[in-house]
Amino acid sequence: MACLMESSVPLQSYKEAAEWILAHTDQRPRIAVICGSGLGTLAETLENKTVIPYEDIPHFPSSTVPGHAGRLVFGLLNGKQCVCMQGRFHIYEGYSMSTVAFPVRVFSLLGVDTLIVTNAAGGINSNYSVGDIMFIKDHINMPGFCGQNPLRGPNEDGFGVRFPCMSDAYDQHLRHLAMDCTQELGLQDIVQEGIYCMLGGPSYETIAECNMLKLLGVDAVGMSTVPEVITGRHCRMHILGISLITNMAILSYNSTAHANHQEVLQTSQLRAAALIALLTNLVGKM
Numbered sequence: 602m603a604c605l606m607e608s609s610v611p612l613q614s615y616k617e618a619a620e621w622i623l624a625h626t627d628q629r630p631r632i633a634v635i636c637g638s639g640l641g642t643l644a645e646t647l648e649n650k651t652v653i654p655y656e657d658i659p660h661f662p663s664s665t666v667p668g669h670a671g672r673l674v675f676g677l678l679n680g681k682q683c684v685c686m687q688g689r690f691h692i693y694e695g696y697s698m699s700t701v702a703f704p705v706r707v708f709s710l711l712g713v714d715t716l717i718v719t720n721a722a723g724g725i726n727s728n729y730s731v732g733d734i735m736f737i738k739d740h741i742n743m744p745g746f747c748g749q750n751p752l753r754g755p756n757e758d759g760f761g762v763r764f765p766c767m768s769d770a771y772d773q774h775l776r777h778l779a780m781d782c783t784q785e786l787g788l789q790d791i792v793q794e795g796i797y798c799m800l801g802g803p804s805y806e807t808i809a810e811c812n813m814l815k816l817l818g819v820d821a822v823g824m825s826t827v828p829e830v831i832t833g834r835h836c837r838m839h840i841l842g843i844s845l846i847t848n849m850a851i852l853s854y855n856s857t858a859h860a861n862h863q864e865v866l867q868t869s870q871l872r873a874a875a876l877i878a879l880l881t882n883l884v885g886k887m
């Protein structure tokens with residue numbers, strides 16, 4: 602009988618990707634930033650950049666979504682060495698959860714121990730507004746309810762344990778530090794803290810689905826982040842998750858609004874400067 606297995610990535614592929622990168626830059630960052638839809642401009646602000654297109658790195662997946670450039674950018678952010686993923690992967694592109702999270706294990710082999718994950722998300726909480734910045738305090742892995750998890754398949758003991766704890770997935774200290782930064786920058790009025798729910802996409806949610814998520818206590822909905830966070834926690838990284846509320850989820854049958862990726866990218870552009878200021882300030886304190 603055929604066995605339904607996550608197509609887990611061979612250990613050798615992570616190692617070959619990491620070795621290739623180590624041979625192509627002498628930068629050794631401990632901080633990695635995954636840039637969400639339209640949020641890749643952060644990478645442009647790094648100093649002393651080394652830019653590596655994903656297609657040059659052995660075994661690296663490729664980006665197929667508008668707003669996700671598809672390159673690693675190494676450089677200094679506020680004096681600290683960082684690597685930014687300008688473009689991430691999603692399961693709706695046809696990738697398995699473990700492939701989506703492939704770069705996170707590569708980063709771990711490079712010596713990264715802190716992961717900042719950003720995303721564009723739809724606001725479910727009716728107290729939220731478009732343009733709000735939400736620090737993620739917890740997540741719901743909705744695809745996980747039917748078995749999708751980046752750690753599915755044989756465990757790689759070298760990265761972490763078989764059954765990792767996720768109740769502390771989002772680092773409280775980093776979140777408080779980030780909150781302090783928003784005060785300093787005068788962003789406190791647009792800051793929220795909440796629960797992110799990942800759905801598979803690529804279709805946006807129905808009205809019934811949005812109302813169900815609201816009942817479940819979800820504050821923002823998206824199509825990413827969870828695979829990278831689970832994988833990062835598995836290898837003991839400290840994680841800060843940030844959702845930009847790019848649109849409000851549609852909860853009423855009277856609404857004439859239509860979710861669309863243009864709006865997502867437009868809001869990301871509007872808030873790019875604020876997010877860059879926030880991350881620059883934060884990284885300086887880390």
Ligand SMILES: O=P(O)(O)O[C@@H]1C[C@H](O)[C@@H](CO)O1
Nearest residue numbers: 637638720721824825862865
């Ligand atoms: O990569 P993220 O999660 O930031 O992008 C969101 C989810 C979809 O890729 C896209 C939908 O508009 O934006």
